Amino acid sequence: MKKNRNILMMLTAVILFTGCKKQLDTDAIGLTTLDDVNEVPTLNTVETAVSSSYQLMSNRLNILAQWDWGGGLVFQNDYVLQDIASDDAEKKWSPDGDQPWMDDINNFTFTSTNGGPNGLWKYSYEGIKRINLAIQLLRKPDIGTITGISNERRNQLLGEALFIRSFYYFSLVTNFGDVPLILKPVQTYQEAFEVAVRAPKTAIWDTIKADLSLSKSLLPTSKYSSATEKWRVSKGAAIALQAKAALFTKDWPQVLTLVQELDALGYYHLNTNYFSSFNTEFTDEEVIFAYDHKTQQQPANGNGICAPLGWGFFAPSADFLNAFEANDPRKLYTVNAAGQNVNKMLGSTDGANKGNDDAANNRIYIRYADVLLWKAEALIETAMLPEAIAIINEVRARARSTVAIDGSAPPAGTLPDRPASSDAAMVKTWLISERRVELGFEEHRMLDLKRWGIAKAVMTAHGKNYQDRHDLYPIPQGEIDASAGTLVQNPGY
Numbered sequence: 001m002k003k004n005r006n007i008l009m010m011l012t013a014v015i016l017f018t019g020c021k022k023q024l025d026t027d028a029i030g031l032t033t034l035d036d037v038n039e040v041p042t043l044n045t046v047e048t049a050v051s052s053s054y055q056l057m058s059n060r061l062n063i064l065a066q067w068d069w070g071g072g073l074v075f076q077n078d079y080v081l082q083d084i085a086s087d088d089a090e091k092k093w094s095p096d097g098d099q100p101w102m103d104d105i106n107n108f109t110f111t112s113t114n115g116g117p118n119g120l121w122k123y124s125y126e127g128i129k130r131i132n133l134a135i136q137l138l139r140k141p142d143i144g145t146i147t148g149i150s151n152e153r154r155n156q157l158l159g160e161a162l163f164i165r166s167f168y169y170f171s172l173v174t175n176f177g178d179v180p181l182i183l184k185p186v187q188t189y190q191e192a193f194e195v196a197v198r199a200p201k202t203a204i205w206d207t208i209k210a211d212l213s214l215s216k217s218l219l220p221t222s223k224y225s226s227a228t229e230k231w232r233v234s235k236g237a238a239i240a241l242q243a244k245a246a247l248f249t250k251d252w253p254q255v256l257t258l259v260q261e262l263d264a265l266g267y268y269h270l271n272t273n274y275f276s277s278f279n280t281e282f283t284d285e286e287v288i289f290a291y292d293h294k295t296q297q298q299p300a301n302g303n304g305i306c307a308p309l310g311w312g313f314f315a316p317s318a319d320f321l322n323a324f325e326a327n328d329p330r331k332l333y334t335v336n337a338a339g340q341n342v343n344k345m346l347g348s349t350d351g352a353n354k355g356n357d358d359a360a361n362n363r364i365y366i367r368y369a370d371v372l373l374w375k376a377e378a379l380i381e382t383a384m385l386p387e388a389i390a391i392i393n394e395v396r397a398r399a400r401s402t403v404a405i406d407g408s409a410p411p412a413g414t415l416p417d418r419p420a421s422s423d424a425a426m427v428k429t430w431l432i433s434e435r436r437v438e439l440g441f442e443e444h445r446m447l448d449l450k451r452w453g454i455a456k457a458v459m460t461a462h463g464k465n466y467q468d469r470h471d472l473y474p475i476p477q478g479e480i481d482a483s484a485g486t487l488v489q490n491p492g493y
Contacts, residue, residue: 049134056127061304072119112474159218231292302358310355
């Protein structure tokens with residue numbers, strides 16, 4: 001029986017989650033399997049099922065394969081698909097022929113075999129596969145009796161698990177549109193093929209929102225779900241991702257309601273210094289959700305993305321650098337062009353961590369400045385322009401009051417407040433500009449351009465061959481082939 005189950009797990013992985021034997025051979029030691037779910041689980045099984053599902057959010061190198069550059073599996077590809085693809089970033093400081101699949105993303109000449117979308121798909125579905133095992137365990141009626149887990153801990157872990165599944169599906173639906181919706185471990189050969197069918201994106205969004213609503217109700221009402229493991233999903237993170245889902249589905253009143261709910265917790269504020277989110281860990285007031293990288297761990301859990309930065313990867317475009325107003329401290333805190341350092345990604349302002357594949361700096365996914373700008377956008381869309389302008393000015397005020405890297409104060413007149421205006425289009429332009437400079441190199445730009453419906457115009461002006469089909473990435477061709485054609489490709493690919 002055990003042998004058959006293992007074969008089934010491999011079949012399921014080949015059909016949908018992985019598509020390559022190399023990845024199947026690199027599962028972490030002690031990873032929860034379908035055998036663990038179907039047999040008698042232990043408390044450790046339950047804990048591991050949840051904690052291992054976080055791993056796919058990390059910047060760690062080679063989680064799914066060993067140096068599979070062409071398959072897009074060396075690291076998560078958000079920086080490639082959202083920053084390099086946009087008008088913000090280039091592949092390298094000095095153009096070369098290294099990793100041409102990244103050039104194809106940058107130039108919009110990519111096809112359905114490109115490693116970028118392939119890696120995003122595999123990371124997300126591997127995360128979903130793991131978390132579905134955890135959810136099934138946590139929903140066993142007798143799990144407390146079997147394992148001794150307390151009801152409080154069970155609720156917390158289930159709340160985390162539902163957030164994690166929503167997180168991965170958010171990435172999938174925003175990048176691919178309709179995708180397979182898999183909400184439980186696959187039990188039979190027939191199921192393995194049946195799940196390889198694209199569900200409408202409306203069903204994906206409905207599931208994300210329902211999972212997050214339940215997640216929020218299960219998580220403890222405190223800034224951190226755990227005082228000793230502050231990296232875990234919190235109630236604030238669940239509310240914030242709810243608000244982001246409402247933003248992407250243009251439910252403007254719900255965005256405002258959820259941001260108000262988040263504010264009512266009283267946990268999150270703009271840091272005094274703009275860079276504090278990137279060089280401090282769980283002591284600032286702004287970060288809502290981040291992956292907790294640690295150095296000198298076994299297995300390794302360092303921030304591996306710092307390694308390719310040492311190899312010349314990830315550079316700002318001239319257009320991005322020119323987007324900053326004079327003396328804006330955020331420019332140098334984001335990118336030191338003279339030193340060829342992306343400071344945000346390094347978590348340092350002096351080049352520390354560059355080339356280090358075991359750096360300890362966290363990966364930030366949601367911070368309060370981002371949330372404030374969601375609120376400003378919803379206010380614009382609901383014709384509350386003075387309130388929207390006030391928020392934009394709040395973000396600008398923090399920026400201009402931040403001490404520059406050299407310790408000096410920005411000169412008087414830096415980043416003046418936006419004036420009162422009844423022109424919604426102009427205020428929206430201010431919002432777009434503010435998001436770009438506030439959140440640069442945080443993997444938001446391309447998704448922003450797409451949801452605003454301006455990606456084609458902006459990228460064409462930037463000299464890129466952006467076509468309507470590029471509003472979505474292609475389903476990886478290997479996944480379509482493995483499904484025997486059950487998965488249908490996005491138009492134009």
